[in-house]
Amino acid sequence: MSWWCTGIRWKDGQPAIGWYGQGRGERASPLTYGQRLAFVARGERRCLGVWRSGKRTPCPTGATVPGRAGSAQCPECARLDGSFSVAADTRAADPRTYRVYLAWFGPGMVxxxxxxxxxxxxxxxxxxxxAxxxxxxGPLMAARRTEELLRAALGVPDRIAYARKRAVRAQLPAAPERAREVAELHARAAALPGWPDSLERVGCEVAxxxxxxxxxxxxxxxxxxxxxxxxxxVVGELVGAAGPDLHFADGLIVDTRLLAGWELAAPADGAAGTSVPVAEIPSAAERPPAEQDGLF
Known part of the structure; x- marks a missing residue:
């Protein structure tokens, strides 16, 4: 029986590649920086179904998914997934406690x-x-209202494109400067009026x-x-990982969202290099300065 890749998983601060085998559940392969990775795609890319409440429901039709799609779901499973989503405000009665956060990805990208x-x-x-x-x-809806308040008042988005994040990742300012930018925005957010009474403020501790x-x-x-x-x-030495991206020593970025839904195996002939379609990323000198923008 096949194991299908489900993309990157972050557990206890460590990256791993997730796998799903129908009837056998989920497992993960931890990743270590400095290790050599080599794998080849087999067969067709398949829909991974719906993951909800710690359980995966397989796609009822075993549908295929286009290779360039950012999600390993067919349209029907994607609709079902979206019908029970915090992002879509379909879980207003969720009793769990939620946290509001500031996330920094690069200069001007918060x-x-x-x-x-x-x-x-x-x-x-x-x-x-x-950072x-x-x-x-506090409660979900109070956290959601606070998120909307801060986005509007501070002029920050709720999404930033992965292409922008990865383009600056190797040229970031030092940790103190990163922390300063987050702390300054945290102070501005804390000073705003209109926070819901049911949301507990959290003091600034930049991680x-x-x-x-x-x-x-x-x-x-x-x-x-x-x-x-x-x-x-795909062949190379893994030197870093952030979000869904794997960074290789030769400058190759592997977006693991594109691995999800594939059966991956070791190359039978010991492949010497990467042989899948790639796109060039402009050098640091060719990139325009980063500016905060709205939704992508």
């Missing part, structure tokens, strides 16, 4: 968001937040994920895979 308190910093790791801080905690992501000495990104194809191989 967003505000919410996550279930029980998840801890997992959401920040999944998004590739380099971050909690703002408050940093540079070590977890392996950012020290990270090579400037040069190429990013655009899709996996049957028989296509």
């Amino acid at each position: 967003k505000v968001g919410i996550t279930a308190e029980e998840r801890g910093r997992a959401r920040l790791l999944e998004q590739g937040a380099v 971050w801080a909690w703002l408050g905690r 940093d994920h540079a070590a977890a992501f392996g950012l020290e000495g990270l090579p400037d990104p040069a190429r990013v895979i655009t899709e996996m194809v049957p028989g296509g191989a």
Whole structure:
């Protein structure tokens, strides 16, 4: 029976590749910086169904998914997934405690968001937040109203494109400067009127994920895979990971969202290099200065 890749998983601050086998559940393969990775895609990319409440419901039709799609779900499973979503405000009665946070990805790239308190910093790791801080905690709808208040008042978005995040990851300012930018925005947020009474304020304590992501000495990104194809191989030395991205020593970025839904195996012939479609990433000198923008 096949094991299908489910993309990157962050557990206890460490990256791993997730796998799903129908009838056998889920497992994960921990990743270590400095290790050599080599894998090839087999067969077709399949819909992974719906993950909800710690359980995966398989796709009823076993539908195929386009190689370039950012999600390994068919349209029907994606609709079902979205019908029970915090982001879509379809879970107003959720009794869990939520936290509001600030996440910093690079100079001028800060967003505000919410996550279930029980998840801890997992959401920040999944998004590739380099520096971050909690703002408050409370019921879901109070957290959502606070998120909207801060986005409007501070002019920060609730999403930043992964392409922008990865483009600056190897050229970030030092940790003190990152912390200063987050702390300044935290102070501005705390001073705003209109916070819901049911949301408890949280003092500013800036955390940093540079070590977890392996950012020290990270090579400037040069190429990013655009899709996996049957028989296509990815080969290289893993030197870092942030959000869904794997960073290789030769400047290759592997967006693990594009691995999800594939059966991956070791190359039978010991493939010498990467043979899947890739796109060039402009060098640091060619990139325009980062500016805060709205939703992408």
